[in-house]
Amino acid sequence: MTTEVLKAPLVVEFPFTRSLGPVQSAFLTGLREQVVLGVRATDGRVLVPPVEYDPVTADEIRDLVQVAPTGTVTTWAWNPAPRRDQPLDTPFAWVLVRLDGADTALLHALDAPGPDAVHTGMRVRVRWAAQRSGAITDIACFEPYDSDAEARPADHDGQFDDMVTGIVAPARLDYTYSPGRAQTAYINALAGQRIVGERCPSCRKVYVPPRGACPTCGVGTAEQVEVGPGGTVTTYCIVNIKARNLDIEVPYVYGHIALDGADLALHGRIGGIPYDQVRMGLRVEPVWTEGGCYPDHYRPTGEPDADYETFKELL
Amino acid sequence: MTRDIAVVAFAQTDHRRTSEELSEVEMLMPVLHEVLDRTGLKTSDIGFTCSGSSDYLAGRAFSFTLALDGVGAWPPISESHVEMDGAWALYEAWTKLLTGDADTALVYSYGKSSPGPVRDVLTRQLDPYYVAPLWPDSVALAALQAQALIDEGYTDEPALAAVAARSRADAQGNSHAQLRGSVPHGDYVVHPLRTGDCPPIGDGAAAVILAAGDRARELCERPAWIRGIDHRIEAHSLGVRELTDSPSTRLAAEKAGAFERPVDTAELHAPFTSQEVVLRKALRLGDDVRVNPSGGALAANPIMAAGLVRIGEAAARIHRGESDRALAHATSGPCLQQNLVAVLEGEPRHVQ
Ligand SMILES: [Zn+2]
Numbered sequence: 223m224t225t226e227v228l229k230a231p232l233v234v235e236f237p238f239t240r241s242l243g244p245v246q247s248a249f250l251t252g253l254r255e256q257v258v259l260g261v262r263a264t265d266g267r268v269l270v271p272p273v274e275y276d277p278v279t280a281d282e283i284r285d286l287v288q289v290a291p292t293g294t295v296t297t298w299a300w301n302p303a304p305r306r307d308q309p310l311d312t313p314f315a316w317v318l319v320r321l322d323g324a325d326t327a328l329l330h331a332l333d334a335p336g337p338d339a340v341h342t343g344m345r346v347r348v349r350w351a352a353q354r355s356g357a358i359t360d361i362a363c364f365e366p367y368d369s370d371a372e373a374r375p376a377d378h379d380g381q382f383d384d385m386v387t388g389i390v391a392p393a394r395l396d397y398t399y400s401p402g403r404a405q406t407a408y409i410n411a412l413a414g415q416r417i418v419g420e421r422c423p424s425c426r427k428v429y430v431p432p433r434g435a436c437p438t439c440g441v442g443t444a445e446q447v448e449v450g451p452g453g454t455v456t457t458y459c460i461v462n463i464k465a466r467n468l469d470i471e472v473p474y475v476y477g478h479i480a481l482d483g484a485d486l487a488l489h490g491r492i493g494g495i496p497y498d499q500v501r502m503g504l505r506v507e508p509v510w511t512e513g514g515c516y517p518d519h520y521r522p523t524g525e526p527d528a529d530y531e532t533f534k535e536l537l
Numbered sequence: 538m539t540r541d542i543a544v545v546a547f548a549q550t551d552h553r554r555t556s557e558e559l560s561e562v563e564m565l566m567p568v569l570h571e572v573l574d575r576t577g578l579k580t581s582d583i584g585f586t587c588s589g590s591s592d593y594l595a596g597r598a599f600s601f602t603l604a605l606d607g608v609g610a611w612p613p614i615s616e617s618h619v620e621m622d623g624a625w626a627l628y629e630a631w632t633k634l635l636t637g638d639a640d641t642a643l644v645y646s647y648g649k650s651s652p653g654p655v656r657d658v659l660t661r662q663l664d665p666y667y668v669a670p671l672w673p674d675s676v677a678l679a680a681l682q683a684q685a686l687i688d689e690g691y692t693d694e695p696a697l698a699a700v701a702a703r704s705r706a707d708a709q710g711n712s713h714a715q716l717r718g719s720v721p722h723g724d725y726v727v728h729p730l731r732t733g734d735c736p737p738i739g740d741g742a743a744a745v746i747l748a749a750g751d752r753a754r755e756l757c758e759r760p761a762w763i764r765g766i767d768h769r770i771e772a773h774s775l776g777v778r779e780l781t782d783s784p785s786t787r788l789a790a791e792k793a794g795a796f797e798r799p800v801d802t803a804e805l806h807a808p809f810t811s812q813e814v815v816l817r818k819a820l821r822l823g824d825d826v827r828v829n830p831s832g833g834a835l836a837a838n839p840i841m842a843a844g845l846v847r848i849g850e851a852a853a854r855i856h857r858g859e860s861d862r863a864l865a866h867a868t869s870g871p872c873l874q875q876n877l878v879a880v881l882e883g884e885p886r887h888v889q
Contacts, residue, residue, distance in 0.1 A: 246666055401560060
């Protein structure tokens, strides 16, 4: 039997909030004020962008030095097809730029008409972003600059009013998730209000939900077995804190349920009974809501409780 | 205490652009069974298990715990995981065997790059303050390094194309490879790198068994003895590093004993043609050294497994008697940021 594996878009998105140390704080605050700062390393080199620890000796370094917003390209790469969130949305060059007064290079984008207009050794200058908040993107990009004269910046001490102490770096990645063969079969069966597991060819245990492998024997599973619908609560907990975006009143009960014929308990919410009357051994069955693709919750069947001996191996 | 430890078996999947019909454990399991079958060992015979993978590829947390089902991870099991290429998992297993805590180890790693945009996914390993907010993708960073090499006169575009052509031609002898034979050099992805200079994006897995001393001799006719392994890292800021060289690779090779005697084979983890130029220079490899007879990462680059595959391919050549002393290299991070070097040897073969 071959069925099409399921797939669906999966977006992983998070605003990473990061705090800054003294050196990074000074550098990013400086960008907001259109001042570029480096840090003097143990060997006297000026590192831009600055770091808090010497890359060679690992000594803590704090000696801030102002450098110029002009510099020289040390290497470059022409990007004909900008990707989402990159600094420019028209073709541009990635560049490493050694700013005047610095000994190391900063990575950024260079706005240029085409690859023929870019070369190693070319002079460039910072184009500041119109709106600046204290982030590397306060440098909108670099642009060509036709002066060989190395600028001599003033010597800023790195102290500003209202220092930036943290950044929020949003990240978003788009995936196409596929659960694979075994879980596709499980999910498809659920939509038809059936619960199927897979039997291990070696130890004969039935796993539900099936993941395509027996975790005890390390062999593939393929033989589908319908389990339930009845099952036994093997253990449970009472949830007292309401989760965001979850439309369930607290307190509610979340339990491990050993479906009849399964050798592994799955978990689900237990409803249709006051939370403080749920118990180990309670017999339950799944409840599908109208048009639901999976059981909304499990409710008591009214059968007598299962004997502890019948489910103790599944705890 | 010193113990001799060898790679005694190696297996890998066919590396493919997508394996969406399979979950990670479904993709991995045949490789685990194959490597165990080669030694006759069962999972319960294995003293230590170590794996390498990255949740960022599939976009799911703790995905390695599900993959563990494939080795029968029922307690008690002595097990560990690195969020790195499997070559680093092998390093951990090697140190475990050196301590005498175990006599055999199973090392595996896998990567499914097909679910996500891997060029963007890899930006999340960059410095989060100064670099990651600009989203420079993995090809862009490699291209900066390639241009620096061209500017310094270490290579040029035709020479890079020749690296690509040689790799894919060699891969014709490797049924597991994803890109084989004549592959068009293509358009610029990020200048100066063209599609042909870049690795294929794909899914795959690999597994290796290590064994100590006499146990290795029982399990393999010609064990690939690990004479040394070392790994080193460079500054994370690209602008601080000398991109045309790889001092960390050279130091790792020196510490692993690579320069004590010449090697006949080198499996280099160079996903981009330009990186082979850097590594050959750092490792002082002469033209008499057979570089990437498997086709290397330009023929198949399952992220998180491609480095372990290099060690496995080098070992397999020793197993087959095609090499007596081989170097294997693995890398991680942008522009060869982190580098691991292993030196493998087979015992002298007796004249029949
Ligand atoms: Zn089993």
